[in-house]
Amino acid sequence: MFPTEWWGSAEERLINPAKAKESLEELLKRHPNPQSLINYLNQRRFILLLELLDHSECMRKFLINHPEDFQNTIPGLWYKSKKKEDYLRELEELLGDQISDEEFSKRLAYYRHRELMRILSKEILGTSKLEDLLTEYSYLPDAMLEMAYRRALKEFEDFYGTPLEEDGKVARACIIALGKLGSLELNYYSDIDIMFIHSSDKGHAGRLSLNEFFSKVFQKVVGLINTITPEGKPYEVDLDLRPFGKSGPISMPLRSAELYYESYGRLWERFAMLRSRFCAGDEELYEAFEREVKEPFVFKKSVDYRVIEEIQLIKAQISAQAKKQIEGVINIKLCEGGIRELEFAVQSLVLLLGGKYPFLRESNTFKAIWKLNQKGIFSNEEAKFLESAYEFLRKLEHRLQTYRCLQTQKLTKGDIPIVAKMMGYTPEEFESKLKYYTQGVSRIFLNIMPSKEESSLTPIQQAILSEDAVLGKELLSQLGFKNPSRAFHILISYVQSTYLSSQERKRFIDMLPQIVSCVSESYEPDETLNNFDKFFSNPTGRKVILSPSKEDIIKPLCRVFSLSSYLSTTLSRNPDLVEDFLTLYQDFPERRDLEEEFEKYLTTLKLSLENTFRRFKKVWETRIVLVYLMKEGERYQKLKDFFKSLTQLADFLMEKLWNSLSLDDNMVLVALGKYGSSELCIGSDLDLVFVGRDYKTERIKLVQDFIRFLTTHTKEGYLYDVDFRLRPMGTKGELVPSFDFYKEYFSKHARTWERLAWTRCRYVVGDKELYEDFEEVLKSFLFDKPVDRQQKEEIKNMRFALEGQAKRGTGVIDLKFAPGGIMDGEFLVQYFSIIERLREPSMISAYEKLIPKHPILKKAYEHYMFFRLVETKLRLSKERGTSVLTPQDIPRVAISLNMEKDELLEELRNRLREMRDIFLEVLAT
DSSP, X not given: OOOHHHHHHHHTTOSOHHHHHXXXXXXXXXXXXXXXXXXXXXXXXXXXXXXXXXXXXXXXXXXXXXXXXXXXXXXTTTTOOOOHHHHHHHHHHHHOSSOOHHHHHHHHHHHHHHHHHHHHHHHHHTOSOHHHHHHHHHHHHHHHHHHHHHHHHHHHHHHHOOOEETTSOBOOEEEEEOHHHHTTOOOTTOOEEEEEEESOSSEEETTEEHHHHHHHHHHHHHHHHHOOBTTBOSOOEEOTTSTTGGGSOSEEEHHHHHHHHHHTOOHHHHHHHHTOEEEEEOHHHHHHHIIIIIHHHHOOSSOOHHHHHHHHHHHHHHHHHHHOOOTTEEETTTSXXXXXXXXXXXXXXXXXXXXXXXXGOOOOHHHHHHHHXXXXXXXXXXXXXXXXXXXXXHHHHHXXXXXXXXXXXXXXGGGHHHHHHHTTOOHHHHHHHHHHHHHHHHHHHHTSSOOTHHHHOOHHHHHHHTTOHHHHHHHHHHTTOSSHHHHHHHHHHXXXXXXSOHHHHHHHHHHHHHHHHHHHTSSOHHHHHHXXXXXXXXXXXXXXXXXXXXXXGHHHHHHHHHHOHHHHHHHHHXXXXXXXXXXXXXXXXOHHHHHHHHHHHHHHOOOOHHHHHHHHHHHHHHHHHHHHHHSOSOHHHHHHHHHHHHHHHHHHHHHHHHHHTTOOTTEEEEXXXXXXXXXXXXXXXXXXXXXXXXXXXXXXXXXXXXXXXXXXXXXXXXSOOEEOTTSTTGGGSOSSOBHHHHHHHHHHTOOHHHHHHGGGOEEEEEOHHHHHHHHHHHHHHHHSSOOOHHHHHHHHHHHHHHGGGSOOSTTOEETTTSTTSHXXXXXXXXXXXXXXXXXXXXXXXXXXHHTTTOTHHHHHHHHHHHHHHHHHHHHHHSSSOOOEEOTTTHHHHHHHTTOOHHHHHHHHHHHHHHHHHHHHHHTOO
């Protein structure tokens, strides 16, 4: 049927001649008039048809399904070149007016593949330069989007009415091309990157706002283009480059777009906007967009050196990704010297210099290369090389995509003989060409703003910049992360985020090794990173961490994140408190610090009095904890200062509240328990007792208001938990007993345990003369009667009874109630304080004063302080006050003490045993 020499010439260019022959026979069988096709073919057309059938499965299927289209489309191939207007004219004829949406999308998909066949034929035959073919092909989706827009606009205008701005003008909209579509370099199997804008959001279309109306219009446009039909899909639409990405509105008013790019636009968006151009809709609106949004955003009049740093960072990221290649696979887009490096080299220079030289404002890679050449940026030799390299790489990209009928840039060893033949090379020639071009592009790329980062990236920086999840997870797993996948996702999200500025992103990459190192040194790196993430997600938190002068803050901050969930949560909500610590409050506060700031709170905060007190307490408590965790110093002295500082804060607030509520002058507030001994810790409640000069019922209401103020939960939380169980008769007793009542109660009714408890009594606020009188009565109660054998036995039995409150369980240690725990230490010092007539509310100070006379207390004091230290570390590690150490708590508490888990357990057990031995020896009867 066809001359033998035709077959011989064709076979030299075919991958699978037998299959191509079968396909041609199938096409002729389906052809309504096969002889017409046979008559049309000459040797050149015959070979072209076989190449289309052989080189692309999609083209093979298309031609077999439409056997007449080859002879109807190919004539005039040498000189025919279409622009958007030509496509529109043909589409108007093809689509008509009275067809369904499904048929509309189907005909678009058919037309796209027919025109792809025509343009691919031109490339195979070499009738046009690749640059011109890409431009011609890029106009095709312009026309298809125009037709889809017109159809959608008419449908919704017919239903809702004409969209009108508030001044009565018809509202307009347009489609903007981005990416390779925007630069007129669209791949044959590429998605189309677009965004939508409309002229105003002030106006309406019937009952819809303009935003609602155009949202419906453009959703319809996307639906028409994205629909899968028997002819395939017209195009895959990608809207991710629009403002706010996937989370943003589908269309944005012009003014909103201007505000977005002015306020939030990042460097990567300047690169994206560099390639923007008019695609469909109202061209005048696009011209306004280009004038008011694109040019001011993309092209700055002066070079911003922060932008250079950001470009260097992006370059380092591209370089890191290029080094990440799967063995046996070359990604011709992302590899060293690949398409991405070449495009970036050109675009970054255009971006930097386009503000000063409008001539350079060019998005098309081919044209930009030669414009940069004309400005002396690229030499003649470099420009010719880059043009040839880009043409070779893009042709290779097309061969891979048309052969597989999908968007890919991956070249395997098995692909080389196939694409080499398709491009007219032997495999050896092809590999040599590919190596020549990629090495040359890589050299030029590396010379664009060289930066030290490229040669000094750590493995974790390389993994994050190259988005290498496999390497990243392996590194993080080696560093002790139990969920390295989640940790990698958290870290890479910062680099990919739109909320980091150029300088912040570079700063984060620089600090990444230090951050990962500090986080991984904690006992639970995953939990520490979670706390870091909460803090870093707050804009003020990012400022604290990324500020150049704060390099020394990472280690102590990570220590906080690893040791204290309580504090981490507070800081994530109030990161400015860390800034306060760094600049203002690096030591425990003095009374004057509290006074000065409280007055500012009252005058500047628009909060209720309850919430003002709560906010003040939360802020200062956090500052005090920060000082405790971050300040250097002897650990027990720091602990004592910590307790005193928290107590001072409580005293200050009690005084201010007492005065604010105008409590009776003939009344006094005294503290017991840890509050009385000035040893408050995080989560401690306040043991409060009121004393009245005499009994007055009207005082009850004032005190109830006082208590309600402390304990009511508001949006700022509660101020303090309050415990009244230590007052006479416990919770059933009078709220404000009179002085005479106490006098009688202490002399006739008080029990031995109350004698111990009241050693910690301390004045807080109120009538000082009344308290002085009360103190005399109290001293008489504490010291006038000797502690006889019976009372010693009572003290011991009382302590044994309290052991019943100890929490039990496998591996659980109740630091407070367990035998030999904190309670043993308190009973000991309270007992000796009574027998020595020592009026010292502080347990710690009492120990220090008693030890010279009772050396047996020296060891007990050491144990007591260690238990209080462990208790404090435990409370800081949780978000509530507790003294119960569980097996889950032990590792974190141990690391906070620079101890191993087993070492801490052994230390606790030994100290509990020794404290109990001392307790039994002292209270032996």
